[in-house]
Amino acid sequence: MSPYIAEFIGTALLILFGNGVVANVVLSKSKGQNSGWIVITVGWGLAVMLAVYCVGRISGAHINPAVTLSLASAGLFDWAQVPGYIIAQVCGGFFGSVLVYLAYYAHWDQTEDPALKLACHSTAPAVRRFGPAFITEFIGTAVLLFVILAVGKVALGAEDAQRIWATSMGTWFGPLVVGLLIVAIGVSLGGPTGYAINPARDFGPRLAHAFLPIPGKGSSDWAYAWVPIVAPILGGIAGAKLFVYLNM
Structure with missing residues (x-):
């Protein structure tokens, strides 16, 4: 399988499970309605873990443009593959959000608050x-x-760094630890923004929200959309550079 197809599938799974748990918690008359933030963060952690298990050995399971750009900026990924990865991730995010829309088709017109409908797709x-x-x-x-990067134990400067990353993300423990990390970030830092920490996770589904015929959906809030794109990219690069610096 092409790594680009793997990134598309991995990101689609990420959004299906991740935005799916949001829809389950916030949409009216869902059996999971009002089950709370802990359910959402655990759902997102499981979403990341399962997506990485599925495609980790094929593409390295970046499933996040911030990861792809950060690895490339740190010399751990081939810049020539970056555009293809990012396009696949954004398209996967869009497709995953369409699947969430279909899965909860009966609940959109039962939910009055347009902000809750947007929350099932993107952050605010x-x-x-x-x-x-x-x-x-x-x-x-x-x-x-x-x-x-610490969990992945990437061999800095090695020609096979990309292979080592993919292998570490394809082992049983790598995806598990990354999933737990997502839960940790969510319960600690997720409150102010809903923790996008992934441009494709926000931008692809926001596009889907804009195009889908969701009853009473309101604005897709493009005024805010730049924050979950630019901040994760710059933050990811900073985190990767710090790791490289400490491991030189």
């Missing part, structure tokens, strides 16, 4: 101040990349 700040939200997303993604 709890307090609408973009500067603090940017800082939160930056810190969360920096931690994500730093810990992932």
Whole structure:
């Protein structure tokens, strides 16, 4: 299987499970309605873990443009593959959100609040101040990349660094630890923004929200959309650079 197809499938699974748990918690008349933030963070952790298990040995399971760009900036991934990975991730995010829409088809017109419908696709700040939200997303993604690289035990400067990354993400323990990391970031840092920490996780589903015929959906909030794109990319690069610096 092509690594680009693997990234598409992995990101689609990520969004199906991740945004699926959000829809289960917030949409009206869902059997999981009002089950809370802990359920959402555990659901996202499981989503990441399962996606990495599925495609880790094929593509390295970046499933996140911030990961792809951060690895490339640290010399751990081939820049020539970056555009293909990012396109596949965004398309996978879009497709996964379409699947969530279909899975919860009967619940959109039962839910009155358009903000809750948007939350099933993309993130929004709890307090609408973009500067603090940017800082939160930056810190969360920096931690994500730093810990992932530590867990992955990437051989810095080695010609086979990409292979080693893919192998470590395809073992039984790598995806498990990364899933637990997502839960940890969510319960610790997720409150201010809903912790996108992944441009494809936010942008692809936000596009889906804009195009899908969701009853009473309201705005897709493009004014905020740049924050969960730019902040994770810069934060991820910072986390990867810090890891490289400490392991030189």
